[in-house]
């Protein structure tokens with residue numbers, strides 16, 4: 069390539085500019101511009117001759133020393149890629165400063181950045197963005213793994229809960245069955261007090277079964293994020309006072325006292341006060357189980373950045389309990405397992421609030437830590453994301469008749485999926501005969517007769533009762549739950565049997 | 578008597594996306610924007626700082642980040658009186674590069690002043706590890722460091738003004 073200076077000298081400036089696609093200015097040793105190409109003048113939008121370089125191109129301010137050194141040949145020529153001529157010019161140029169050996173002074177050559185280097189820069193930007201995205205991806209993966217670990221934890225909890233409950237239900241059932249058989253065999257006998265005793269035991273055990281079933285239901289609801297939580301701001305200190313008040317008298321009988329230490333200002337949280345009360349209830353129950361009287365259960369309420377922490381400790385712990393390995397369900401007797409269940413439920417409630425429950429191990433083995441996110445946004449997303457599990461399956465009993473009957477007296481509900489043959493007392497679910505117990509059938513029939521109406525709990529309790537004695541609300545709930553399972557759970561026709569919280573139930577036509 | 582006026586070229590150095598452009602934006606326009614746009618070539622912004630010594634007109638050269646430019650760094654560093662060398666507190670790997678940038682910058686401008694900025698402190702609560710590394714850097718280069726946030730504006734002004742002062746004191750013209 070020929071020396072540009074030589075070309076400049078021989079040619080008309082305009083022609084040279086066109087040929088090399090360059091603009092230029094030249095300045096004397098004091099950096100005053102002597103002449104400039106027309107295109108540069110047009111680009112900058114004003115006359116350049118007579119101004120200093122840094123007046124003409126303010127981005128060169130601060131570089132005067134360096135430019136002078138180049139003009140004098142004391143420093144190397146200087147190429148700045150991607151330079152803007154002024155703050156207003158967004159177009160990047162390649163700018164070159166070199167000495168003019170003959171005339172003395174400085175030549176400034178300005179060329180539009182070539183496409184390759186512009187593209188290279190574009191590519192670099194994309195690469196940087198990708199690297200950034202990858203970093204973000206990594207953090208998100210970590211968060212995901214954390215969530216997954218939590219879910220696995222929940223799943224483990226669920227399994228052990230199921231094991232415990234299955235065992236307990238079995239033993240309660242066999243006790244009840246045993247006594248029922250015994251009652252049947254001994255019907256001819258006359259020792260009434262024995263029967264009463266047996267009946268009492270049966271009632272007691274069936275109640276226990278009912279409780280366990282409710283436990284399962286509660287767990288299922290939380291797990292599937294169906295537990296409706298009434299979010300509102302909660303004052304933890306007050307809530308703690310209320311629960312402690314309820315426990316104080318019971319605890320006194322066992323020579324256990326409570327001490328509450330609340331940091332003020334108490335951390336503000338949002339949540340479902342009823343569920344939180346229940347959780348604290350469970351934890352107190354657990355602490356009483358641990359306590360070796362006389363003892364003091366100490367509760368500290370602390371505010372952390374982003375968290376509210378309730379720490380439950382006990383001053384004296386029963387020896388055999390201190391040795392108890394909290395975390396594993398191994399080698400626990402029924403009573404110990406039952407208390408573990410208390411904590412499991414409290415943990416589920418904590419997680420449902422976006423918090424967690426932990427047992428501190430090292431320094432004081434038996435502290436229970438209950439964490440809640442402070443000032444959490446009232447959002448259902450804080451609930452454990454619903455791991456879709458098939459609903460608790462109830463084995464369908466074999467049915468004798470499977471053909472749809474022709475015409476008799478019908479009531480339908482649940483978008484035609486439920487049909488009741490009133491005359492024969494049979495229920496068909498999507499053309500399949502299902503077998504219901506007497507009470508389940510009576511419940512369904514009653515709701516179907518009041519289809520699309522909310523039927524009050526009391527009304528149902530009275531209707532299902534015997535000899536003028538209504539059944540309990542708990543039994544009604546269990547009954548509804550069982551009926552819903554028969555109808556295919558919340559994924560099937562069971563969804564048409566709606567709970568109207570605190571009021572009653574509704575069957576959709 | 579006229580108030581003395583100084584022109585000082587300042588380079589912003591550091592790995593990509595540590596917040597160099599954002600720090601300039603905060604300092605010059607008092608704004609913050611979320612989007613990340615790698616700077617193509619160089620963008621020069623100006624900001625006047627008034628010191629007891631006089632008025633300092635800072636020319637802030639924002640360079641394209643990343644290691645690809647290493648072979649061209651001389652083109653950008655020449656004639657600079659100081660550099661703000663930036664790391665991202667959430668990306669420990671960006672700390673290691675601070676020494677590399679400081680070394681190559683001082684090789685071209687041996688008289689220049691340095692200030693380190695550990696940026697994005699709004700994203701992190703625990704500074705212990707970063708503090709230790711920043712103290713080591715300061716001791717090694719004899720240069721101050723600041724924990725900045727272009728988002729909240731924390732310490733941004735202080736970092737630039739300190740650098741302006743150092744360029745006057747170490748490099749008086």
Ligand SMILES: Nc1nc2c(ncn2[C@@H]2O[C@H](COP(=O)(O)OP(=O)(O)O)[C@@H](O)[C@H]2O)c(=O)[nH]1
Pocket residue numbers: 591592593594595596597598599600610611612613614615616642696697698699700725726727728729
């Ligand atoms: N949270 C936070 N983000 C920042 C801060 N400074 C920069 N960023 C973000 O980091 C990204 C990269 O910033 P940028 O200034 O373009 O980085 P550069 O490549 O070093 O110029 C952008 O998304 C900015 O919004 C800060 O102090 N705090």
Ligand SMILES: [Mg+2]
Pocket residue numbers: 597598599614615616639640642
């Ligand atoms: Mg940038």
